[in-house]
Amino acid sequence: MTPESQPAPRAASFALQRAELAVADAVGELMELWGFRRQLGRIWAVLFLSERPLAAPDLCERLQISTGLLSMSLTELRGWGVVRSVAVPGDRKEHFEAETNIWSLVRRVLAERERLAIAAALTTVEDALRIVRGALADVDPAVKAAARFRIGRLEQLASLCRVGQNLLDLLLETARVDVGPLKLLSEAWARRRA
Amino acid sequence: MTPESQPAPRAASFALQRAELAVADAVGELMELWGFRRQLGRIWAVLFLSERPLAAPDLCERLQISTGLLSMSLTELRGWGVVRSVAVPGDRKEHFEAETNIWSLVRRVLAERERLAIAAALTTVEDALRIVRGALADVDPAVKAAARFRIGRLEQLASLCRVGQNLLDLLLETARVDVGPLKLLSEAWARRRA
DNA sequence: ATATCATTTCAACGTTCATTGAAACAAGGG
DNA sequence: CCCTTGTTTCAATGAACGTTGAAATGATAT
Numbered sequence: 001m002t003p004e005s006q007p008a009p010r011a012a013s014f015a016l017q018r019a020e021l022a023v024a025d026a027v028g029e030l031m032e033l034w035g036f037r038r039q040l041g042r043i044w045a046v047l048f049l050s051e052r053p054l055a056a057p058d059l060c061e062r063l064q065i066s067t068g069l070l071s072m073s074l075t076e077l078r079g080w081g082v083v084r085s086v087a088v089p090g091d092r093k094e095h096f097e098a099e100t101n102i103w104s105l106v107r108r109v110l111a112e113r114e115r116l117a118i119a120a121a122l123t124t125v126e127d128a129l130r131i132v133r134g135a136l137a138d139v140d141p142a143v144k145a146a147a148r149f150r151i152g153r154l155e156q157l158a159s160l161c162r163v164g165q166n167l168l169d170l171l172l173e174t175a176r177v178d179v180g181p182l183k184l185l186s187e188a189w190a191r192r193r194a
Numbered sequence: 195m196t197p198e199s200q201p202a203p204r205a206a207s208f209a210l211q212r213a214e215l216a217v218a219d220a221v222g223e224l225m226e227l228w229g230f231r232r233q234l235g236r237i238w239a240v241l242f243l244s245e246r247p248l249a250a251p252d253l254c255e256r257l258q259i260s261t262g263l264l265s266m267s268l269t270e271l272r273g274w275g276v277v278r279s280v281a282v283p284g285d286r287k288e289h290f291e292a293e294t295n296i297w298s299l300v301r302r303v304l305a306e307r308e309r310l311a312i313a314a315a316l317t318t319v320e321d322a323l324r325i326v327r328g329a330l331a332d333v334d335p336a337v338k339a340a341a342r343f344r345i346g347r348l349e350q351l352a353s354l355c356r357v358g359q360n361l362l363d364l365l366l367e368t369a370r371v372d373v374g375p376l377k378l379l380s381e382a383w384a385r386r387r388a
Numbered sequence: 389a390t391a392t393c394a395t396t397t398c399a400a401c402g403t404t405c406a407t408t409g410a411a412a413c414a415a416g417g418g
Numbered sequence: 419c420c421c422t423t424g425t426t427t428c429a430a431t432g433a434a435c436g437t438t439g440a441a442a443t444g445a446t447a448t
Contacts, residue, residue: 013337016329016344019322023348026318033229033311037436048351051343056395066438071396092446093394100347102354117227124220128213135210143207149245150210153294154217157242159377160296166380169387171361183353186360193363231406250425260408265426286416287424 017062020049024063034109039065039073044082044098053086053095081108103179107172114168122161129154211256214243218257228303233259233267238276238292247280247289275302297373301366308362316355323348 024045031041042063047054060070074096077083082105088095099105132154135147175182218239225235236257241248254264268290271277276299282289293299326348329341369376 013329015325016341019325020344022318023322023351026315027351030311030315033307035227035229039436049344049347051340067395068397068439069437072437075396100350102350106354113227117224121220121224124216128217131209131213135207146245147210150214150243153243156294156296157217157221160300162384163373163377163380166384167365167376170380170383173387179357182361183357186357186364189364190356190360193367233406261425262409262427263407266407269426 020046021062023049035113037073037076039063039069040077040080043070043073044077047083047096047098048100050097053088053097055088055091055093055095057093059096080105103175103182107175110168111172115165118161118164118168122158122165125154125158125161129158214240215256217243229307231267231270233257233263234271234274237264237267238271241277241290241292242294244291247282247291249282249285249287249289251287253290274299297369297376301369304362305366309359312355312358312362316352316359319348319352319355323352 024042027045028038028041031044032038043059046059046062056067056070056074059065060067063070065073074083074085078085082099083096084099085094085096129151132147132150135143136151138144138147171182218236221239222232222235225238226232237253240253240256250261250264250268253259254261257264259267268277268279272279276293277290278293279288279290323345326341326344329337330345332338332341365376
C-alpha cells in the first residue's frame, strides 16, 4: 500500500522489522533514563538504522505514534541537532535522517545538560560557603564550631562538583574530534581486567 | 518549641538555615536529573550537612514534608546504603546519618543503574545483530545490501555501548578505594586547559 | 483561486508519579 | 494490659507529563 512497498519476500523481512523495533525501544529506554522523552530515542534509532531518509508517515507507522507527537518530537530532535531534514527529489514530503556521528550527539547532550546542572549546583554550594564562612566570626563558640563543620562538608560537595565538571570536560575534549582515543582507552582497560 | 532549640542568636542562624536548604534543593535537583526522586537528594543533603544524626520530626520540619513521605524516602535511601539509622542514647526516636563517603555513593548508583541499563541495551543490539546477519544469506541482493548496511549501524551502536561500559568500569574501579586519583587527574586536566 | 496534501499547533484526555493524611502497626512505660 | 510515642503502610489526591485528534497553517499543483 505504501509507495515504498518492496517486492522482496515479506516473511523474511518481518523478523528484521521486529529486531529494528526492539533496538529502537532499547535506545528509547536509554534516553528515558537520561531524562529525555522515550520517543526521541525511538525516532532517532529508526532513522539511524535506515539506509535512506524517511518521511513522517513512515515513521508514524513504524513507531505507532500520531503525526502530532512525531512532529513535536522531530522539532526537538532537530533542536538537539541529532536529526536533519533533507529533501528527496520526486517527493513532496519532508524526509529526515539521523546524525550518524553518535559521539558528537552524546557530547552535545552531556555538554549542555550535565555541565549546566553541575555548574548550577556548584554555584549554590559556593554561595552557601560564603554565608557559612561569615558565621565563623560569631561570638558564640558553639556557632563557630558548627560553622567550621559545615564548611568542611560544603567543601566536600564543592570538590565533588569540580571533579565531575573536570572529568566531563576531559571526556568531551577527548572525544571532540574522534572517538578513537576513547575507544582505544576503553579497550585497553577491558583487556587489562581480563 | 522543639527539644533541640538552642539559646544561640536566632537571627544569625536564619541565613545559615536558608543556605542549608538551598544546598539541599540543589542536591535534590541534581538527583532528579539522575532519575531519582528529588526528596532523596534533599534528605541526604540535610543529613550530610548536619553535625549530629537527626530524627524524623526534625527532617520533616526542615524539609517541609509529611512523615509518610519521609519514611518511604528513608527506606529507599537505606536501600541504596547512603543513609544509616543510628541509636541516640536518651532518645526513643530513631536517628539518621548520611553516608559521608560521597564517592562510594556515586559509585554504587552508577554501578547498579547505568551498568544495567547499558548492558540491557547491548543485549538487545546483539540480538538484532544475530537476526540481521541471518538476512545476509538472503537470495535477493537488495535484502542482502540492506542487511549489510544495518549490520554496520548496529555495530556502531554496540561499540558505543561497550565503550560506555568500559569507561564506566574504568571510572568505578579508579574511584574504588579512594577519590584521590580521580581528583588529581581532574585537577591536572583543569590546569592543562588554563 | 481552489483543492489537495503535508506539517504544526494546541486543547483535552489519560497515565504516571510524588505526596499527603489517616489508619495500622510496633515498641515501651506506667 | 492499656496508653503514649514513634514509624510504616496505603488508598486517595493532585500535579506533571506524554499523547492524541482535530483544527489551523503552510505549501504545491491544477
